[in-house]
Amino acid sequence: MTTTARTEGLGTDDAVSEGDGLRTGCRGIPSLSARLEPWMRELLADPTACAALLEEHGSPLNVHDFGALTRNADELTAVADSEGVALRIFVARKANKTLGLVRAAHAAGLGLDVGSHRELSQVLDLGVPADDVVVTAAIKPAPLLRLALDSGAMLVLDNLDEAAAVYAEIAREPLDPPRPVALRLAPTPSDVVGPTRFGESASSWQSWAGSREGSRDGLQIQGIHFHLHGYDPLARAHALGEALGLVDALRSSGHPASFIDIGGGIPMSYLDDAEQWAAFWEAHDHQSDDPTDSLTWRGEPLRQVYPYHQQVVRGQWLRTLLGAEVQPGVRAADALQERELELRCEPGRSMLDGCGMTLARTVQRTTTSDGIPLIGLEMNRTQCRSTSEDFLVDPILVRTGGEASAPVDAFLVGAYCIEAELILRRRLRFPGGVAIGDVVALPNTAGYLMHILESASHQIPLASNVVRGPGGIRRDRIDAVPPQRPWTDAAGD
Numbered sequence: 001m002t003t004t005a006r007t008e009g010l011g012t013d014d015a016v017s018e019g020d021g022l023r024t025g026c027r028g029i030p031s032l033s034a035r036l037e038p039w040m041r042e043l044l045a046d047p048t049a050c051a052a053l054l055e056e057h058g059s060p061l062n063v064h065d066f067g068a069l070t071r072n073a074d075e076l077t078a079v080a081d082s083e084g085v086a087l088r089i090f091v092a093r094k095a096n097k098t099l100g101l102v103r104a105a106h107a108a109g110l111g112l113d114v115g116s117h118r119e120l121s122q123v124l125d126l127g128v129p130a131d132d133v134v135v136t137a138a139i140k141p142a143p144l145l146r147l148a149l150d151s152g153a154m155l156v157l158d159n160l161d162e163a164a165a166v167y168a169e170i171a172r173e174p175l176d177p178p179r180p181v182a183l184r185l186a187p188t189p190s191d192v193v194g195p196t197r198f199g200e201s202a203s204s205w206q207s208w209a210g211s212r213e214g215s216r217d218g219l220q221i222q223g224i225h226f227h228l229h230g231y232d233p234l235a236r237a238h239a240l241g242e243a244l245g246l247v248d249a250l251r252s253s254g255h256p257a258s259f260i261d262i263g264g265g266i267p268m269s270y271l272d273d274a275e276q277w278a279a280f281w282e283a284h285d286h287q288s289d290d291p292t293d294s295l296t297w298r299g300e301p302l303r304q305v306y307p308y309h310q311q312v313v314r315g316q317w318l319r320t321l322l323g324a325e326v327q328p329g330v331r332a333a334d335a336l337q338e339r340e341l342e343l344r345c346e347p348g349r350s351m352l353d354g355c356g357m358t359l360a361r362t363v364q365r366t367t368t369s370d371g372i373p374l375i376g377l378e379m380n381r382t383q384c385r386s387t388s389e390d391f392l393v394d395p396i397l398v399r400t401g402g403e404a405s406a407p408v409d410a411f412l413v414g415a416y417c418i419e420a421e422l423i424l425r426r427r428l429r430f431p432g433g434v435a436i437g438d439v440v441a442l443p444n445t446a447g448y449l450m451h452i453l454e455s456a457s458h459q460i461p462l463a464s465n466v467v468r469g470p471g472g473i474r475r476d477r478i479d480a481v482p483p484q485r486p487w488t489d490a491a492g493d
């Protein structure tokens with residue numbers, strides 16, 4: 001098979017033979033082979049351990065190992081160092097719900113970016129100093145503003161109404177010393193930078209700040225923040241240029257702005273093989289529309305998907321950004337250095353690269369009334385989903401079940417009573433068949449895939465989460481039921 005031949009061209013012999021062994025049970029049509037961390041290989045090569053985990057914690061199960069977090073962060077830090085730029089990383093908590101992530105980030109000397117009251121109170125309760133926390137929530141109810149102000153965490157003001165709400169809070173309970181805030185910049189839309197719902201224009205913030213005198217009103221403007229959709233480093237360089245202009249204006253009117261925070265969107269790659277990625281799209285664009293033969297579910301094309309293979313990720317991406325011009329002839333790195341500005345970022349997905357995997361149990365093998373083979377998993381499609389239309393990474397089949405079916409090309413379906421309840425929207429090949437009780441592993445799901453859209457419909461509990469560490473595998477995030485507001489009589493009517 002050509003796909004196998006291509007795979008054999010990569011990596012060491014050891015890695016290939018091990019990888020091939022793991023991949024023989026299931027592959028996409030055509031293959032999209034996940035990059036696997038050593039801890040994933042070790043677990044997947046141990047069917048007894050996989051089955052025991054599902055037996056103990058239920059299916060599906062999110063398994064984490066945050067060992068890769070430090071490596072991912074170091075990649076950024078090394079590039080910033082080499083460019084003479086001071087960098088602080090705040091891991092975006094929303095990309096993964098486990099408390100293990102908070103602990104691991106803190107232990108690695110990284111900060112946390114939080115997006116809600118609970119995210120904030122959890123990181124503070126775990127002992128993360130407020131100085132290592134940035135609050136970027138899109139909507140900030142009064143209790144969140146209050147907690148942010150009381151704690152002294154960096155509060156990113158999104159808009160003028162929010163700023164007014166902060167003053168309402170301060171009026172209720174004055175603050176001393178002044179609390180740190182950053183202003184969320186909505187860069188001017190252009191060919192390079194898309195439009196955004198977040199933030200205010202530089203001129204709005206400038207006139208807002210102009211009406212205040214330094215920090216006498218309880219707030220101190222310490223930085224500028226932006227977070228752009230997409231992954232384009234040049235769009236960030238462009239926005240950075242605008243943020244630098246705003247910093248200069250703020251400084252000249254007495255505000256001690258000392259950092260620019262470029263938000264998240266730092267890319268990662270799930271697949272090592274560029275040719276596989278290209279071959280997949282070639283096949284996708286020329287697929288059959290016969291539902292019993294199509295590559296995607298009933299031949300429906302995939303439109304909005306994450307670039308699961310990318311050449312320029314993390315360190316190299318930051319190098320591109322820092323080397324880009326923010327003004328004619330001025331590199332981003334030099335503009336930051338010249339002003340002694342700290343660069344901050346809030347990566348989520350790219351920090352969680354290699355940190356998690358989802359395991360699910362095979363329950364049944366069925367066929368649609370028009371002949372499409374299905375494999376039913378004890379999980380639902382919200383448990384491996386992001387805003388991307390599909391997770392374009394091949395699962396790994398771990399043989400832990402009984403007698404296997406005949407070889408089959410099938411779709412994975414889940415527990416919600418919906419026709420198109422697809423775990424993945426691609427047809428998968430199982431050359432050795434599938435058995436009830438086999439484990440299907442979805443690799444590298446820690447960034448968003450396992451958590452951001454998960455729901456507990458049909459009263460099916462959310463997945464359990466476990467974290468591998470020096471002391472073995474431990475259960476995390478005990479609140480398997482989604483948090484609820486306190487019950488009141490009125491709610492019962």
Ligand SMILES: *Cc1c(COP(=O)(O)O)cnc(C)c1O
Pocket residue numbers: 092094095113136227263264265266346347348349350
């Ligand atoms: C979602 C988000 C991030 C993280 O984005 P990634 O794409 O995971 O890096 C960072 N900052 C803000 C404000 C966000 O909304």
